[in-house]
Amino acid sequence: MKTKIVCSKSYAQSFRSELNETEFDLVWNNILQTGKQFYEIYKQRSPCILEIIPKYTGIRWDEFAPTEVLIYLVDTNGPSRSNPLTLKIRENIEYMLTVLAHELIHINMPNKLFHNKLVCEDVVNQVTLKVCAQAGISAGTETIEFYKKAMQNQGFKNVNINLEEVTVREALNLVYSL
Numbered sequence: 001m002k003t004k005i006v007c008s009k010s011y012a013q014s015f016r017s018e019l020n021e022t023e024f025d026l027v028w029n030n031i032l033q034t035g036k037q038f039y040e041i042y043k044q045r046s047p048c049i050l051e052i053i054p055k056y057t058g059i060r061w062d063e064f065a066p067t068e069v070l071i072y073l074v075d076t077n078g079p080s081r082s083n084p085l086t087l088k089i090r091e092n093i094e095y096m097l098t099v100l101a102h103e104l105i106h107i108n109m110p111n112k113l114f115h116n117k118l119v120c121e122d123v124v125n126q127v128t129l130k131v132c133a134q135a136g137i138s139a140g141t142e143t144i145e146f147y148k149k150a151m152q153n154q155g156f157k158n159v160n161i162n163l164e165e166v167t168v169r170e171a172l173n174l175v176y177s178l
């Protein structure tokens, strides 16, 4: 699976439709600048991130992901998303790597494999923490822990797969065979 970072002005503009042309140009310049910085660190780290993800999920890239994933950089008030992979630019470039790892895991291990969206999100977060730890990315892990707590507070029981011993695929098969 290959990835490519894309800065598309019209796509980025659709996330900031409240701005006029001149106002958006400032945002656009920021996207281009951040994009350059992000590209520099992403090209060093991406081989490692892409290699680690299937080790934890147990799912090969060619099973569900397209052969090439485009990563669109935007400046939005909303969250990043996995389809199409839309990454929100941030001052903290390393944090962008964490969010990107999370979205790539969604692509490797699509929602449809889970009977419940919350379970999917929970498992994706667990894998994200493992992948980031292995790839030496520390930014944003506290946000994931915070999200986990928030889910618990709403009565959600975390799935807690021991990813050092089993892959997500193996764990899911266990669940399905019950």
Ligand SMILES: [Zn+2]
Pocket: 102, 106, 121, 124
């Ligand atoms: Zn997610």
